[in-house]
Amino acid sequence: MKFDKTQNAADVVAELRDGMTIGIGGWGPRRKPMALVREILKSDLKDLTVVGYGGTDMGMLCAAGKVKKLIYGFVSLDFIPLEPFFRKAREAGSLEALELDEGQLHWGLRAAAMRLPFLPTRVGLATDQIAKIDPCLRTVTSPYADGEVLLAMPALKLDVALLHVHRADRLGNTRLYSPDPFFDEWFARAADRSFVSCEDLVDQMASDEADAKCNPFERNLVTGVVHTPGGAHPTSHVPSYGWDAAHLKRYCAAAETDDGWQQYAAEFLHGDEAAYQQAIGGVDAILKLPRQVF
Amino acid sequence: MTTNFTLAELLICACADVWAKEGEVLATGIGIIPRIAQGLAKLTHSPQLMITDGEAYLVETPVVIGAKNHEGRSYGGWMPYSRVFDNLWGGRRHALVGPVQVDRWGQANLSCIGNFEKPKRQMLGLRGFPGNSINHANSMFVPNHGPRVFVEGEVDLVCSVGYKPERWPTGIKQDFMRIHHIVTDLCVMDFGGPDHAVRVIRLHPGISFEQVQAATGFPLIAAPEMRETDHPTDEQLAVIRALDPKDVRSRQLKDDPPGVRS
Numbered sequence: 001m002k003f004d005k006t007q008n009a010a011d012v013v014a015e016l017r018d019g020m021t022i023g024i025g026g027w028g029p030r031r032k033p034m035a036l037v038r039e040i041l042k043s044d045l046k047d048l049t050v051v052g053y054g055g056t057d058m059g060m061l062c063a064a065g066k067v068k069k070l071i072y073g074f075v076s077l078d079f080i081p082l083e084p085f086f087r088k089a090r091e092a093g094s095l096e097a098l099e100l101d102e103g104q105l106h107w108g109l110r111a112a113a114m115r116l117p118f119l120p121t122r123v124g125l126a127t128d129q130i131a132k133i134d135p136c137l138r139t140v141t142s143p144y145a146d147g148e149v150l151l152a153m154p155a156l157k158l159d160v161a162l163l164h165v166h167r168a169d170r171l172g173n174t175r176l177y178s179p180d181p182f183f184d185e186w187f188a189r190a191a192d193r194s195f196v197s198c199e200d201l202v203d204q205m206a207s208d209e210a211d212a213k214c215n216p217f218e219r220n221l222v223t224g225v226v227h228t229p230g231g232a233h234p235t236s237h238v239p240s241y242g243w244d245a246a247h248l249k250r251y252c253a254a255a256e257t258d259d260g261w262q263q264y265a266a267e268f269l270h271g272d273e274a275a276y277q278q279a280i281g282g283v284d285a286i287l288k289l290p291r292q293v294f
Numbered sequence: 295m296t297t298n299f300t301l302a303e304l305l306i307c308a309c310a311d312v313w314a315k316e317g318e319v320l321a322t323g324i325g326i327i328p329r330i331a332q333g334l335a336k337l338t339h340s341p342q343l344m345i346t347d348g349e350a351y352l353v354e355t356p357v358v359i360g361a362k363n364h365e366g367r368s369y370g371g372w373m374p375y376s377r378v379f380d381n382l383w384g385g386r387r388h389a390l391v392g393p394v395q396v397d398r399w400g401q402a403n404l405s406c407i408g409n410f411e412k413p414k415r416q417m418l419g420l421r422g423f424p425g426n427s428i429n430h431a432n433s434m435f436v437p438n439h440g441p442r443v444f445v446e447g448e449v450d451l452v453c454s455v456g457y458k459p460e461r462w463p464t465g466i467k468q469d470f471m472r473i474h475h476i477v478t479d480l481c482v483m484d485f486g487g488p489d490h491a492v493r494v495i496r497l498h499p500g501i502s503f504e505q506v507q508a509a510t511g512f513p514l515i516a517a518p519e520m521r522e523t524d525h526p527t528d529e530q531l532a533v534i535r536a537l538d539p540k541d542v543r544s545r546q547l548k549d550d551p552p553g554v555r556s
Contacts, residue, residue, distance in 0.1 A: 091412070126462055129420070149466050181376075
């Protein structure tokens with residue numbers, strides 16, 4: 001029997017259900033599985049809880065009315081500090097928001113990964129987080145002699161994680177070559193099922209030792225593999241390509257008008273991924289986007 | 295001593311001083327002026343500081359502001375975000391951060407203005423403020439000293455912890471927090487007063503204590519050792535120019551004011 005996890009983006013989205021909790025890897029405008037997000041935008045899915053270090057993924061899902069609750073460390077495009085559609089949704093009071101410290105978010109994913117109800121931390125104590133953001137957060141007292149009171153960061157269990165990597169094989173082995181792998185590993189471990197989109201697809205990895213160390217998480221965490229070259233656009237996929245600053249500026253300008261999202265969607269999201277890539281100038285234009293220098 | 299320097303350059307030097315006696319910590323300056331300052335600190339009084347390239351690697355030579363490519367860079371180590379958290383939760387870091395509101399207890403807000411459920415204005419969110427502030431020393435950079443930043447009561451949403459006793463009931467460990475300096479466009483302040491009250495320790499050239507007090511929503515103490523902020527030296531100005539050859543610093547403060555104001 002053949003061992004092959006490849007699927008297309010529509011197959012992945014067909015596995016999702018209303019009300020699911022979906023974690024999305026990457027960081028702000030970096031390495032977001034946008035081809036999979038675009039497929040969700042086209043679907044009838046609703047009432048999602050979306051978890052992550054957000055960028056255009058969270059902004060677009062908010063704009064399209066897909067989100068019931070956001071659990072986020074931030075929602076930012078870095079060079080544009082605040083994601084404008086996220087800001088609109090927050091200021092309209094139209095979604096539930098669990099705002100977390102960036103480190104707390106990874107701690108909650110780790111708790112879920114280890115199938116624990118919570119992990120203790122000092123982060124969040126002596127702030128307004130419990131009183132004003134989430135009254136459901138609880139503290140726990142150390143059972144040892146120190147008796148220290150700590151915040152019990154609840155596990156952030158995910159139904160599904162969506163991640164974008166440089167290379168994958170049909171078995172679900174993956175490679176990440178970016179400077180920072182971010183917390184994709186913990187999204188994969190915290191989720192019942194992980195779907196990975198990739199720039200390059202090979203039948204079976206045959207790496208040397210150095211390349212094998214670029215494997216961010218094990219293949220038994222991966223349910224499906226989707227081949228989507230350029231699939232992180234308009235976010236970056238360093239070292240392959242940078243984020244598309246011109247496109248992101250245009251997307252943000254759309255947030256300034258009442259029907260801006262509808263206009264953006266009509267121009268770029270009317271068809272499949274091939275149509276999207278045609279609308280933004282072709283996959284070669286994506287692959288030529290220069291890497292940002294910091 | 296030269297008097298031909300801008301306010302931005304004076305603030306870069308005052309910001310660099312926050313790391314002067316902090317040991318071998320990860321120095322993180324958020325924003326252009328704090329980032330030039332961390333490089334200045336490392337290249338002058340504090341070579342032991344760890345700094346990053348702004349992405350994921352540790353550098354021993356600060357990266358020049360506005361570099362167009364990665365040519366000539368060399369790295370001492372790797373610092374992805376996961377290691378930033380691992381390192382900062384262990385305490386060996388001093389960050390220089392830019393909050394939107396600060397209160398008399400040093401509590402700071404970066405999250406939102408108004409009510410959290412439906413904010414009048416959503417800002418950046420908690421980001422790393424809760425974790426940074428309870429785990430290691432922090433300083434703040436406020437380029438627009440005024441009563442809307444330094445508020446009369448508590449900040450709208452406490453993101454980073456401060457010295458308000460009611461926030462620290464028995465069992466919650468306050469030992470690892472410390473707010474070092476607040477550098478503003480008017481002065482430098484610390485928390486050295488009775489019960490950590492805010493004191494002015496340096497006044498920028500041409501600024502009076504009364505001006506600072508009038509721009510602050512809570513009472514300030516003039517520290518006994520309060521004096522004028524040191525002017526940048528020629529050596530410091532040369533390092534600043536080398537770190538910022540395109541003069542990006544001149545666009546950070548409205549109208550790029552001179553260092554000595556009248």
